[in-house]
Amino acid sequence: MTNLSRIESELKEKGYKLTNARIEVLKVLIKxxxxxxxxxxxxxxxxxxxxxxxxxxxxxxxxxxxxxxLLYSSVFTDGKVRYExxxxxxxxxxxxxxxxxxxxxxxxxxxxxxxxxxxIWEKKKFKIVDHSLKFYGYCKECYQKEKKD
Amino acid sequence: MTNLSRIESELKEKGYKLTNARIEVLKVLIKxxxxxxxxxxxxxxxxxxxxxxxxxxxxxxxxxxxxxxLLYSSVFTDGKVRYExxxxxxxxxxxxxxxxxxxxxxxxxxxxxxxxxxxIWEKKKFKIVDHSLKFYGYCKECYQKEKKD
DNA sequence: TTAATTGCAAATGGTTTGCAATATT
DNA sequence: AATATTGCAAACCATTTGCAATTAA
Numbered sequence: 001m002t003n004l005s006r007i008e009s010e011l012k013e014k015g016y017k018l019t020n021a022r023i024e025v026l027k028v029l030i031k032x033x034x035x036x037x038x039x040x041x042x043x044x045x046x047x048x049x050x051x052x053x054x055x056x057x058x059x060x061x062x063x064x065x066x067x068x069x070l071l072y073s074s075v076f077t078d079g080k081v082r083y084e085x086x087x088x089x090x091x092x093x094x095x096x097x098x099x100x101x102x103x104x105x106x107x108x109x110x111x112x113x114x115x116x117x118x119x120i121w122e123k124k125k126f127k128i129v130d131h132s133l134k135f136y137g138y139c140k141e142c143y144q145k146e147k148k149d
Numbered sequence: 150m151t152n153l154s155r156i157e158s159e160l161k162e163k164g165y166k167l168t169n170a171r172i173e174v175l176k177v178l179i180k181x182x183x184x185x186x187x188x189x190x191x192x193x194x195x196x197x198x199x200x201x202x203x204x205x206x207x208x209x210x211x212x213x214x215x216x217x218x219l220l221y222s223s224v225f226t227d228g229k230v231r232y233e234x235x236x237x238x239x240x241x242x243x244x245x246x247x248x249x250x251x252x253x254x255x256x257x258x259x260x261x262x263x264x265x266x267x268x269i270w271e272k273k274k275f276k277i278v279d280h281s282l283k284f285y286g287y288c289k290e291c292y293q294k295e296k297k298d
Numbered sequence: 299t300t301a302a303t304t305g306c307a308a309a310t311g312g313t314t315t316g317c318a319a320t321a322t323t
Numbered sequence: 324a325a326t327a328t329t330g331c332a333a334a335c336c337a338t339t340t341g342c343a344a345t346t347a348a
Contacts, residue, residue, distance in 0.1 A: 015302095016302085016303095017301095017302060017303065017346080017347050017348070018347075018348095019302090019303065019304080019346075019347070020346090020347095021303080021304070021305095022303090039337080039338085040337085052304090052305080053304085053305085054304075054305045054306065055305095055337095055338085056304080056305070056306080056307095056338090056339075056340085057303080057304055057305070059337090059338065059339075060303085060304085060339090063339095075224040079224075080337095081337085081338095097269065097273065097275045097277075099275075100278070106273065106275065108269060108273070110265065110268065110269075112264065112265045112268070115261065116259065116261045117284070119259065119261070120246065120257060120259075120284065124246065124255065124257070124289065125289040125292065126246045126248075126255065126284070126286055126287070126288055126289060126292075127286045127287045127292045128246075128284045128285070128286040129249070129285060129286045129287070130284075130285040130286070131282065131283065131284045131285065132281075132282070132283045132285070133280065133281070133282045133283075134280065134281045134282075135266070135269065135275070135277045135279075135280045136277070136278060136279040136280065136281070137275055137276045137277040137278045137279070138275070138276045138278070139273075139275055140273065140274040140275060143274065143275075143276045164327095165327085165328095166321080166322050166323070166326090166327060166328065167322075167323095168321070168322070168327090168328060168329080169321085170328080170329070170330095171328090188312080188313080189312085201329090201330080202329085202330085203329075203330045203331070204312095204313085204330095205313090205314075205315085205329080205330070205331080205332095206328080206329055206330070208312095208313065208314075209314090209328080209329085212314095229312095230312090230313095
C-alpha cells in the first residue's frame with residue numbers, strides 16, 4: 001500500500017481533500033494495475049465495496065487524477081476509454097499491443113521513437129512533446145490458436 | 150473526379166445502391182481530402198449542398214465506407230472522431246502530427262515502425278497487423294510564436 | 299465552521315435504431 | 324416490382340452538471 005499513501009499525500013499537498021470515495025477509487029486502480037479498466041468497470045468494483053459511491057463521483061475522481069497526471073486515459077479501437085495509473089516518472093515511454101481476438105492489452109517498454117521524432121523535427125520543425133502508439137494484431141496465444149483452426 | 154467514380158464503381162460492385170446521399174457525402178470527403186473532418190463537419194457541408202440529407206444517413210454512409218476500407222476514422226485527444234479517405238493501397242503507412250495549440254493535423258509519410266514491429270514479434274510473438282501512431286506537440290508556426298511570447 | 303466534495307437526477311452530446319415513406323435497381 | 328436506403332424522431336450510452344446535503348479540514 002505504499003503506492004496508495006504516496007498518491008494520498010500528493011492529493012493533500014495540492015490541497016485536495018482525502019475523501020472516502022477518492023480512496024476507494026484509488027484502491028481499485030492500484031489493485032488492478034496493468035488491467036486498463038474502463039470507467040464502468042472501475043465504478044462497478046468501487047460500488048461493490050462501497051455501494052454509496054455514485055458514477056459521477058467516480059468520473060470526477062478519474063478526471064482529478066488525470067489532471068494531476070497520476071492517471072492516463074486512452075481510447076482503444078473498441079471505442080472504449082480505458083485508464084491506467086501513471087508509471088512514476090516517464091510514463092509515456094511505453095506502447096500498447098492490442099489483441100484483436102481476445103482484446104488483451106499488453107504493454108511494451110521499448111521506446112524506439114526517438115529516432116523518428118528527431119527526423120520529424122529536422123524535416124518539419126514540429127516540436128513533439130508526447131506520443132501515442134498502439135499496435136493491433138494477435139497475441140501469442142490467439143495467433144497459435146488461429147493457425148490451428 | 151476520377152477518384153469519385155472509382156469509389157462509385159466499388160460500391161456498385163459490392164451490390165450497394167448508388168444513391169444521391171452517398172454521392173454527396175463522397176463529394177464532400179473528396180473535396181476535403183487531408184482535412185480530417187468530423188462527422189458533424191461532414192454533415193454540415195453535405196447539408197449545405199443538399200438540405201434533405203439527414204445526420205443518420207451521413208453516419209450510415211461513413212460506416213459503410215469504413216467497412217469497405219475506403220475510409221478510416223480515428224479518435225484524437227480532443228475526443229473527436231475524425232475521418233480520412235484511404236490512400237489507395239497501403240493506407241496505414243502514415244502517422245499524424247497533432248498541434249496542441251492550433252489543432253492542425255499534419256500527416257507524415259515515414260513508416261519507421263518496421264524495426265520496432267520486428268523486435269516485438271521476436272520478443273513477444275505478437276503478430277502485428279496494424280498500428281496507430283500520433284505525435285502531439287507544436288507545429289512550426291505555433292512553436293515559433295510561443296517562443297516570442 | 300466553512301469550503302470542498304458528494305449523490306442524485308436531469309441534461310448533454312454524439313451516435314444508433316425502428317419504421318414507414320422513398321428511391322435505385 | 325422488389326429491395327435497399329432514407330429521413331425523422333425516439334432511443335441509447337457515456338459523460339457532465341446543478342444543486343442541496345454531507346464531510347474533511
